[in-house]
Amino acid sequence: MSTTARFALDPAFTVGEVDPRLFGSFVEHLGRCVYTGVFEPGHPSADDRGLRTDVLDLVRELGVTAIRYPGGNFVSGYRWEDSVGPAERRPRRLDAAWRSVETNRFGLAEYIDFVRKVGGEPMMAVNLGTRGVQEARELLEYANHPGGTELSDLRAAHGDKEPYGIRLWCLGNEMDGPWQTGHKTAAEYGRLAAETARAMRQLDDSLELVACGSSSQAMETFAAWEATVLAETYDLVDHISLHAYYEEIDGDRDSFLASAVDMESFIENVVATCDHVGARLKSRKRINLSFDEWNVWYQRRFQAEPLPDWEEAPRLLEDNYSVTDAVVFGSLVIALLRHADRVTVACLAQLVNVIAPIMTEPGGPAWRQTTFFPFAQASRHGRGRVLDVRVQSPTYTTAKYGEVPLLHATAVRDETTGAVTVFAVNRGQHDALPLEVDLRGLAPERVVEHSVLADSDPEARNTLTDPERVLPHPGEGTELRDGTLRATLEPMSWNMIRLG
Structure with a gap:
């Protein structure tokens, strides 16, 4: 086989339009994500609402769009009433999910103030672990109803006369997981999700609703869970969720660099399951995917350490990412873009x-x-229509x-300007890859x-004492000649090539 990787781009062959919400993120009451993360009254940069302006x-700059909140595992014990009104009157609670106060x-x-200030869209999760239909309806009324009812007027009394306008709602979180407070079987959850969706749609049928899918493709109940849940909810929801995290295990870096193989398989298997249920129900509706938790996460390190004993905002899950992690991360971004027709x-x-x-500190x-850096570049330049990329490439064994x-590659075309951006990862650890x-x-x-x-040290990372140790740098020798783009991809590298 040739040592050069190749593919062709043709505007007639596309995957689909990129939904801006593909570049969403997630804020959970976990560790220091909120407290001393986005919110730190008294910090030199804090605004009048306590948000860190830095x-x-x-x-x-990162380019985040939809922001999911408040969990995650935290949501399955969440009492929304505790989180409204004067802050000094709000109760302190034990959070069993992360053993924190x-x-x-x-x-x-x-x-909502945070989301508005960063130009994002709210994505709210409701508690279907310890609570249910009534609490979801009440939260929706408080958040979105214009006024003239007890709960909407209460929002106004709390200082927000205008509705929050939350359109995108998650019906619980990881309810397939035995670790989840209020864990349920697929049949139990499917029924509750359907009842909650009906009740919420009675108040506002324009909402977009996300049903809980599997917490990973490795779950024993995977696919059967989706089929059972969608049998109950197919006509009531718009998306089903997927969650996946990846880490290097036992020094197997070659497999770690290929993590997107699993992510793409996961996406394609969930699509197949959704479409099978739709066919069985003789429905013309198409369920899309909400991949609303994904990342590199060293879970084995976390699981090896005990949770803290009821602290406020303890330091949890503060993984410090290397160049290797960033290359895998970029490959996961490519996997999402390659399925933009269904991952919305x-x-x-x-x-x-x-x-x-x-x-932050x-x-x-x-x-x-x-x-x-891969996320910010993809969010800024990965808008438009994803082109169908069929790679011919040398391989390696994992x-x-x-x-x-x-x-691993994809390409996105801006149909207004005709500009094309290629995103590419060289998974090879030692050799450059001609493209x-x-x-x-x-x-x-x-x-x-x-x-x-990329970096000559695959373990290089940015830290408090050296925050700019790793930065993107220009590629060398990249050229466009006679209708062909030629480039050399450095070993173990994330690449963005923009064509104007």
């Missing part, structure tokens, strides 16, 4: 401090992790996934930019 600036100083109004919402979990692209600075292409792209049917005039994230 973090707001980085979130805007929740002060509720940051609540629903603060979340996706949320990087999480946004600040907790397995996050942004880190209490009273101190905020900085970008290595994973910040213990977990067998033979895997060294090249040739046949631009048939496209007429780019020049290479605007070739940005590379």
Whole structure:
């Protein structure tokens, strides 16, 4: 086989339009994501609502769209009433999910303020673990009804006369997981989700609703869970969720670099399950996917340590990401884009401090992790229509996934300007990978930019003491000639090539 990777781009062959919500994220009351993350009254950069403006600036730069809240596992014990009204009157509660004390100083109004200030869209989860239909209806009325009822007038009395206008709602979180407070069987959850969806739609049928899918493809109940839940909810919901996290295990870096193989398989298997249920129900409706938790997360490290004993905002899940992690992360972004026809919402979990692209120190600075850069570049330049990319590439052998292409790639075309952006990962650890792209049917005039994230030290990372150790750098020798793009992808690298 040739040592050069190749693919062709043709505007006649596309996957689908990128929904901006593909570049969503996730804020949970977990560790320091909220407290000393996005919210720290008294910090030198804090605004009048206690939000860290240095973090707001980085979130805007990251390009986050939909922001899922308040969990995650936290939501299955969440009492929304605790999070509204004067902050000094809100109760302190035990959060069993993360064995922490929740002060509720940051609540629903603060979340909406945060989302608005970063130009995002709210994505609210309701508690279907310890609560149910009535509480979901009441939260919806408080948040969205214009006025003239007890709960909508209560919102106005709390200082927000205008409705929050939350359109996107998650019906619980990871209800298939035995770790979840209020864990249910698929039949139990499917019935409750259907009842909740009907009740919410009685108040507002324009909502978009997300049913809980599997917490990972490795769950024993995977696919059967989706089939059972959708049999109850198919005509009532718009999306089903997927969650997946990846880590390097026992030094098997080759398999880790191929993590997107599993992510793409997961997506395709859920699509097949959704469409099977739709066919069985003889429905013309199409269920889309909300990949509303995904990231690199070193879960084995976390599971090896005991949870803290009822602290406020303990340091939890503060993974410090390497260049290797960022390359895998970028490959996961490519996987989502390659399925933009069905993945219409996706949320990087999480946004600040907790397995996050942004880190902070209490009273101190905020900085970008290595994973910040692939997300920010894709969010900024990955808008438009995804082109169908069929890669011909040298392969390498992995213990977990067998033979895997060294090249993982996609391309997005801005149909207004005709500009094309190629996103590509070289999974090879040691050798550069030549790339040739046949631009048939496209007429780019020049290479605007070739940005590379790679490093001679695969363990290089950004830290409090060295926050800019890893930065993207220009690729060398990239050229456009006679309708062909030629580039060399550095070993173990994330690449963005923009054609104008």
